[in-house]
Amino acid sequence: MPKNTGLNRRNFIKGAGMTALAGAVGSTAAGTAVAEEMPYLVNGKYDFDTVYSRIGSGSVKWDSQIAKYGNKVKVGMGIADTDFRAAPCIGEAMAERLKHENWGYLGGEAYAEFREVIAEWNHDRYGLAVDPTSIQIATGVHPGLIAAIQTYSPPASKVLLMTPTYNGFYSDLRNTQTVKNESQMVFENGHYSIDWDDLEARMTPDTQTMLLCNPQNPTGNVWSEDDLLRIGELCLKNQVVVLSDEIHADFTRAGQKFTPFASLPDKAIVDNSLSFRAITKTFSMPASKNAYWFSTNKVMLxxxxxxxxxxxxxxxxxxxxxxxxxxxxxxxxxxxxxDGNHQFVEDYLKENIPQMRYTRAQGTFLSWLHFDDIMDEVGVVKKSKASQMTDNPQSETQVFEDWLVENAGVQLNNGQSYGKGSDRCMRMNVGCSRKVLKFALDNIKEAVRKV
Ligand SMILES: Cc1ncc(COP(=O)(O)O)c(C=O)c1O
Structure with a gap:
């Protein structure tokens, strides 16, 4: 029986402009590798290197870019999900469940085991004891965050952020009709650090929550226990509830350690927080719409x-x-x-585009790139200004996003959507085959060389 994957990859690719990528990475390029033809293991190891095509699956990272830019876009290096084929245990478990052909409403019994395995994972990986009964299941991190903001931050009040920060937080603020209160971090020697005086000064009476991102999207910072304790102390002192978004928890680089906010050695600080997690990104399945949140504070919960x-x-x-x-x-x-991909980007930029500054990520699968003068040289200021009078007003980094697609065929996320201090930056997703990464960087190098 022919396998019907529900996808229409080859048709979609026709005229979709991915031919350059196919040429660059060989016969297993985007659009040619399908699951049935690929073994999971190569030499006993999972294969993350063979390009696994997502084209035609309706993905935002690839298909939405093709829909927007057509033939011009050759690689999608934006939206924060990984291109990897998911672990085989996932497909196997779903196939087993498919044998039961009823999809009716589910009760707590359906996720009793889920809560247990979440608690086990946290214990085994992070030494954190989570009471399984305190774990609230959600369809994503966003719904939990929005509920928490609605609970503690009335409309028109402020929510504290450390910027550059995850752009989706700004949608959460729009959703809750709250207002951003941005404490810009300091960038020095390839690393972001907290401006402590500014952070505390922003803990004003009309700021009742802080959205903390750990590990931080887009900078890749993995916050130390000392930093988290200091944030926690300030928030406790100023009656600001900590909402700790830890969706990137599982992505730490070699030598780095993720510290869950709930594991801090100060009960009062921990009791002033809620934690938000998911392993959907970890395992290449964020559209499975599954996350959870918890708190040691029963009243908050x-x-x-x-x-x-x-x-x-x-x-x-x-x-x-x-x-x-x-x-x-x-x-x-x-x-x-x-970890190898992050290192590859760092080495590549140093050698090939030294005028760009690079943020040395400690975690996440994201790379925060400082294009600096290159953006000015391609005229983003003038173009952005001119666009303000049209139906399609664009920020300077949106202009640059389009410029990169036009000139390099590479789509990155525009920096200014990540808040204050992001004006000359772009975010690149490194959660892909290194062949795709190299292809993207080679193309960026060539485009920048012509400026
Ligand atoms: C820091 C952070 N929080 C939340 C999300 C979205 O989570 P979800 O899809 O579970 O709502 C993302 C996705 O990029 C993210 O990077």
Whole structure:
């Protein structure tokens, strides 16, 4: 029987402009590698290097860029999900569940095991004891964050952020009709650090929550226990509730250690926080719509629950439970590969585009690139100004995003959407085959050389 994957890759690729990538990375290029033809293991190791095509699956990272830019875009290096084929345990568990052909509403029994495996993962990987009954299941990190902001930050009040920070937080603020309060971090010697005086000065009476991102998207900072304790102390003193978004927890580079906010050695600080997690990004499945949040503070937990509409997706629970139970080896091997990708970018830029500054990521699968003068040289200021009078007003980094697609065929995320201090930056996703990464960097190098 022919396998019907529900995808229409080859048709989609026709005229979709990915031919350059195919030429660059050989016969297993985007659009040619399909799951049935690829072994999971090569020499006993998971294969993250063979390009695994997502084209035609409706992905934002690839298909939405093709829909927007057509033939001009050759590689999508934006949106924060990884291109890797998911761990085999995930597909296997879903296939098993497919044998039961009813998809009706689910109760707590459906995720009792899920809560147990979450608690186990946190204990084994991070030494954190989470009470399984305190774990609230959500359809994503965003719904939990929005419920928490709604609980503690009334409309028109301020939410504290350390910028550059995840651009999706600004959507959460729009959703809750709250206002940004941005404490810009200091960038020095390839690393971001907190401006402590500024951060505390912003903890004003109309600021009741702080959105902390650890590890931080887009800078890749993995916050130390000392930094987290200091943030926690300031927030406690100024009655600001800490909302710790830890969706990138599992992505740390060699030598780095993720510290869950809830593991800090100060009960009062921990009790002033809620933690938000998911392993969907970790295992290449963020559209399985599955996340969770928890707090040691029972009152906070109950208050936020009142604003939270929990949702359970049958296959989401199955897939995520399988990943927690059986995905450890896959993830450990992935982390080695990603560490290599980060190093590759750093070395490549140093050697080939030395005028660019690079942020040395400690975690995440994201690279925060400082294009600096290059943006000015391509005239982003003038073009952005001119666009303000049109139906399509663009920020300077949006102009540069288009310029990069036009001149390099590479789509990156525009820096200014990450808040104050991001004016000459772009975010690049390194969660892909190193062949794709090299292809993107080669193209950027060539485009920049002509400026
Ligand atoms: C820091 C951070 N939080 C939340 C999200 C989105 O999470 P979800 O899809 O679970 O709502 C992302 C996605 O990029 C992210 O980077």
């Amino acid at each position: 109950e208050r936020v629950k009142r604003n939270h509409m929990a949702g359970i997706n049958t296959l989401g629970i199955v897939a995520n439970t399988a990943a927690y139970k059986h995905g450890k080896d896959w993830l450990d091997q992935l982390l080695v590969y990603l």
